[in-house]
Amino acid sequence: xxxxxxxxxxxxxxxLDFVTGLSGRSKAAAKTTHGTQTATRNATERTHAxxxxxAPVVASKQQRQVSTVDSGGGALLVSEAVRKAMVRRIAQQxxxxxxxxxxxxxxxxxxxxxxxxxxxxxxxxxxxxxxxxTISKPSIVARMIELMREGVDGKLLRVLxxxxxxxxxxxxxxxxxxxxxxxxxxxxxHELARSNLRALCIPNLRLxxxxxxxxxxxxxxxxxxxxxxxxxxxxxxxxxQMALGGRLIAPVGERAQRLKLVIxxxxxxxxxxxxxxxxxxxxxxGTFG
Ligand code: SAH
Numbered sequence: 090x091x092x093x094x095x096x097x098x099x100x101x102x103x104x105l106d107f108v109t110g111l112s113g114r115s116k117a118a119a120k121t122t123h124g125t126q127t128a129t130r131n132a133t134e135r136t137h138a139x140x141x142x143x144a145p146v147v148a149s150k151q152q153r154q155v156s157t158v159d160s161g162g163g164a165l166l167v168s169e170a171v172r173k174a175m176v177r178r179i180a181q182q183x184x185x186x187x188x189x190x191x192x193x194x195x196x197x198x199x200x201x202x203x204x205x206x207x208x209x210x211x212x213x214x215x216x217x218x219x220x221x222x223t224i225s226k227p228s229i230v231a232r233m234i235e236l237m238r239e240g241v242d243g244k245l246l247r248v249l250x251x252x253x254x255x256x257x258x259x260x261x262x263x264x265x266x267x268x269x270x271x272x273x274x275x276x277x278x279h280e281l282a283r284s285n286l287r288a289l290c291i292p293n294l295r296l297x298x299x300x301x302x303x304x305x306x307x308x309x310x311x312x313x314x315x316x317x318x319x320x321x322x323x324x325x326x327x328x329x330q331m332a333l334g335g336r337l338i339a340p341v342g343e344r345a346q347r348l349k350l351v352i353x354x355x356x357x358x359x360x361x362x363x364x365x366x367x368x369x370x371x372x373x374x375g376t377f378g
Contacts, residue, residue, distance in 0.1 A: 256282030
């Protein structure tokens with residue numbers, strides 16, 4: 090769990106500078122902000138340049154928790170207090186699962202956005218990540234994970250996410266499951282997620298580049314599957330990779346989308362329920378880049 094922002098600098102959580110040895114770079118450079126960027130440029134900058142907001146790191150690998158220290162301009166908008174306020178609003182909207190709320194509190198969403206958008210990280214809205222794709226709205230991330238976890242005590246064993254995007258939801262999932270696999274079809278976004286997640290050192294998360302409509306049969310069966318992009322329906326390959334009793338949650342439909350919850354009740358039986366309206370980017374076949 091995150092510590093207060095008022096912690097002295099040498100205490101945990103450590104800054105990314107400490108971990109990567111970039112501490113020699115000037116503070117002025119570290120405060121540089123950028124205008125509109127593509128995800129690719131953003132990913133490149135993350136490899137070669139210091140960040141405008143300090144990066145979070147895992148306080149303790151055993152705990153698998155993500156923490157952050159905020160500093161510099163815009164700190165108030167990306168502080169732990171603001172993140173907690175976002176989680177309170179999500180709870181007020183009806184999400185009750187304490188494990189989900191705690192996971193949302195521990196993952197710094199601002200770290201998955203380009204510096205120019207970081208100040209909006211804790212507003213409940215989807216934001217662009219490049220390539221006409223978005224980071225999902227925090228409340229829908231929480232809602233879908235809660236639906237997937239319903240009836241589960243403790244952590245889920247194995248979870249699959251289709252549509253890694255910038256990697257935010259995958260990081261949240263990694264707090265509530267023992268093993269998380271996430272697939273992205275666009276190579277630049279797969280690389281962006283890798284870059285975003287590298288410093289977080291999340292040991293139970295594996296990213297794959299490929300067509301998520303095919304799933305990852307070599308890693309299944311999965312107790313939970315979450316789709317972060319909308320198709321007309323759920324691909325049969327994903328239904329086949331669900332464990333018995335496993336739960337899949339997906340946005341389905343074209344313009345008017347709804348969340349669909351599917352539970353595998355028997356080897357050859359799935360029950361499905363259409364839930365509330367939602368709005369996601371479309372699921373596309375094949376790979377790009
Ligand atoms: N999980 C993200 C949201 C991602 S947006 C978050 O953390 O907020 C949806 C993503 O799904 C996009 O990056 C898009 O490229 C990807 N996508 C669409 N169709 C896909 C497919 N068939 N396989 C894998 N990824 C796909």
